[in-house]
Amino acid sequence: MTASTSSPLTSISLGVPVVDSHSHVIADDPVRYPLAPMGGKQSDWSKERPVNGAGMAQAMKEAGVAKSILVQASTCYGHDNSYTLDCVKANPSQFVGVYSVDTLQADAVAQVKRWKDEGLSGTRVFIAGHTAADHSVRLDDPRSFPVWEYISQHKIPMCVQLRADGLPQLETLLKQFPKAIVLLDHFARPVLEEGAPYAQAASLFALAKYENLNFKFTTHNVRESKEGKATQASFCKAVVSAFGAKRIAWGSNFPASAGGLTKHLQEALEATASLTLEDQRWIYSGTAHALYPDLNKG
Numbered sequence: 001m002t003a004s005t006s007s008p009l010t011s012i013s014l015g016v017p018v019v020d021s022h023s024h025v026i027a028d029d030p031v032r033y034p035l036a037p038m039g040g041k042q043s044d045w046s047k048e049r050p051v052n053g054a055g056m057a058q059a060m061k062e063a064g065v066a067k068s069i070l071v072q073a074s075t076c077y078g079h080d081n082s083y084t085l086d087c088v089k090a091n092p093s094q095f096v097g098v099y100s101v102d103t104l105q106a107d108a109v110a111q112v113k114r115w116k117d118e119g120l121s122g123t124r125v126f127i128a129g130h131t132a133a134d135h136s137v138r139l140d141d142p143r144s145f146p147v148w149e150y151i152s153q154h155k156i157p158m159c160v161q162l163r164a165d166g167l168p169q170l171e172t173l174l175k176q177f178p179k180a181i182v183l184l185d186h187f188a189r190p191v192l193e194e195g196a197p198y199a200q201a202a203s204l205f206a207l208a209k210y211e212n213l214n215f216k217f218t219t220h221n222v223r224e225s226k227e228g229k230a231t232q233a234s235f236c237k238a239v240v241s242a243f244g245a246k247r248i249a250w251g252s253n254f255p256a257s258a259g260g261l262t263k264h265l266q267e268a269l270e271a272t273a274s275l276t277l278e279d280q281r282w283i284y285s286g287t288a289h290a291l292y293p294d295l296n297k298g
Contacts, residue, residue, distance in 0.1 A: 011064030022251025193228030
């Protein structure tokens with residue numbers, strides 16, 4: 001069954017509870033939750049359009065999003081995941097949380113265990129694509145291996161944010177830790193302007209053989225997949241053909257990406273309208289539930 005491009009699906013007509021796999025919350029109490037951004041520079045979006053836990057829940061209600069995976073705002077709080085945790089504890093029926101750790105520190109495994117035991121559901125390593133990225137840091141630094149071994153053993157999803165130049169480092173880890181559950185944020189922001197067959201993104205598509213690698217289809221991809229010669233339909237066809245819808249999860253990146261959550265979801269639904277209903281159900285719900293079993297709680 002193929003969805004009609006003339007009448008885009010809504011979150012209701014998908015027939016499944018929509019999950020946002022990538023959103024961020026910012027506290028409105030800087031005393032209780034002090035700023036500690038990675039690299040010492042706070043992201044502009046977190047200053048200009050912050051959304052707290054209550055605001056996120058309201059935005060979800062208005063948009064028709066059932067649950068959201070709150071990803072630590074590292075460009076605001078660094079590795080202090082307290083606010084993300086408190087939002088999850090305050091609203092466990094709608095939120096699960098992803099925490100950030102510095103995988104190169106001697107106590108990194110202890111930090112992963114700490115936040116897991118506190119009640120967060122996944123971890124994240126932030127290498128590139130943020131306000132104060134340190135390009136000297138390598139994802140495949142051997143000092144990070146104990147964390148990768150731990151998350152592999154305990155089936156903790158690991159979100160990775162990097163760009164195309166970091167994909168060889170990611171491949172090293174995918175080879176060494178084949179049981180790790182890995183999610184690549186924003187598809188690593190591939191260059192798409194030349195359009196299909198997306199030769200500029202060849203290094204991304206080459207990773208299809210690693211079955212433990214999953215992908216977040218976010219507002220960045222929704223908007224960038226219609227630039228230049230690219231079309232949203234051709235990009236969606238390419239990634240679903242290469243990776244399968246069961247390895248792709250939609251994420252809004254709200255409020256880091258400009259615009260409201262309702263707009264983000266509608267843009268994504270329009271971008272994926274050429275896909276089958278089954279594939280859309282995986283992208284907007286099934287994949288996230290498979291990767292984060294805690295979504296089934298509450």
